[in-house]
Amino acid sequence: MVGESIEGLKKRELLRSLIDANYVGDLMRKNFETVDPEMALSDVVAKMKSSDLHEIPVVDGKKLLGVISYGTVIRKKNLVIGTKAKTMVESTPEVTLDTPITEVAEHFLSSGYRHLPVTKGKTIQGIVTRASVISVLPKLKDVKALKVGDIMSNEARAVHEKDLVKNAMMLMRDLEVRTVPVVDDYERLVGIIGIKDIVHYSWSGTSTLRQSRGDLAGENNPVELEVRSVMHEHPITLNADDKLTKAIDVMIENNISTIPVITGERMVGVITKYDVLEMMASVRNRDMVYTQISGLEEEDRFSLDTMEREVQSGLAKIAKITRPLLFTIHVSKYNNTGNSAKYSLIGRLSTENSQYMAKAVDWSLGQATVELMDNLDRIVKEKKEHNLDVRTRKRREKV
Structure with missing residues (x-):
């Protein structure tokens, strides 16, 4: 047992050193979207949609005030029309150019964010994403031996295609996730629905600024629709025996965070960027x-x-x-x-x-x-x- 522990420690330390050999400055985006604290929340959400962002920095000049996230928007049951960005700002973990990558992975876990600002003092320098952090793994030898089944989540929760969207919202809130699989009467995977799909419908398109008694994006909006009318059909899937590197590549290439893992037509789990980041954070000193x-x-x-x-x-x-x-x-x-x-x-x-x-x-x-x-x-x-x-x-x- 001692021999196994020593060998495991050596492998873990080697993996940590290889991951932390990467530099935040090389992984971050230097061109990124921001919003003003006085911007209307409806305009903020529209900008997040057009830029395909889960979070967006709120800045006063070059000073970072925090971020607005889809998670914050969906947790608010009633938002009054005219809500300003500054009232929805959340603070973020501190990430600098010198922060070790394994620590950045841990910050993603603790915050639940998909994008984190990189700062120097109080000035924002760039944005690092979950995708950019996990992108360092496929080239590492020890990671190439891992399979999807080694780190996937087996206890995957799903919604039924005939459930109301509000049920999907409740499940996302309960599990603190932003994407859930959709199944039919026979427990077969038929789609996937994400928080962005719900928020986009609430705040744009045919339901642009749905106004009802002064409330916006409340419990009485598109949440009364069935999930199948909003979900994405034919989601990308993987098998438990597929290589982890394949899963990472698929996530990055398709800009997705959650991939159902199936056997035949039945879902046996999901693998997410969170699972990959969890593995990276586990080797941190x-x-x-x-x-x-x-x-x-x-x-x-x-x-x-x-x-x-x-x-x-x-x-x-x-x-x-x-x-x-x-x-x-x-x-x-x-x-x-x-x-x-x-x-x-x-x-x-x-x-x-x-x-x-x-x-x-x-x-x-x-x-x-x-x-x-x-x-x-x-x-x-x-x-x-x-x-x-x-x-x-x-x-x-x-x-």
Whole structure:
């Protein structure tokens, strides 16, 4: 086990050094779109659409004030006509020309953004994207051996083609994602719908500035349409055995972030730029395991300390078997009636040797976390026992 750990550490350090040998200045766009803080939000969204951006910097002269994102727009249930850009500005993680690429990958994970401003002091220098960061991987030898199935998300959620668009919006909000697959009555993949499709319809085209009682892009807009009327049909797909480098190339060439993974006509998972960035961030040098909990509603944040305590306890147990590098949990809440709600947790763990996924459901957020960590511990132990059995059989075959 020690030998495996040393070998895994060497590979991880080599991959980190190869990734961080790249320079932010070589990956960023030096020509980029910005908006003025006084610009109307409807004009901001139109500019984001024409430039195919998920986020756009808000600047005062050359000073960066922050960004406006589609995520912010869709989270606002009612936006008053005439809303100014300055009222929707969000701050961003600091990225400079000297920031290591593995750290930039981590910033993409923590912020959820697709584009991050690169600054010098408070002055914006350029824009770095998820695509530009993951573009450094296909040329690396260790990455060429990886398959889509090695890092894809198995617990892929989808919407039905006859669901209302508002259901897709709710799922995006709950999962904190911007694209979801679409299936039919037989669970066959028939399309894909993204946040841009919804926002574009709300704010432009035939529904330009849909005005209803002074509200804009609220819950009473195109969300009453069926998903199949807005979705993209015949989405690009991959198989679990396809090379990871192929997935990265397809994402970059087609400017997409999410690719359904199928067997026959059935979806078995998805691979996203987030998954690739998660792998990159996992090799970053750090003293502690990088952990992130997403999806918590404000009213549930009182449970955060309990969750973090259970997570650290669980990771300490796992560390006796394999070294944890990066751990993320996403919380979804449903059956929210009266004073009770059920919590669904999905955890993804990256270690120096492998990646693991576990899930848990409970009426108590704390108990769901305990169950999640127990499930993860069991999966890691089962993988260890499986590897030992494989090595034992190989030794016997040589005798």
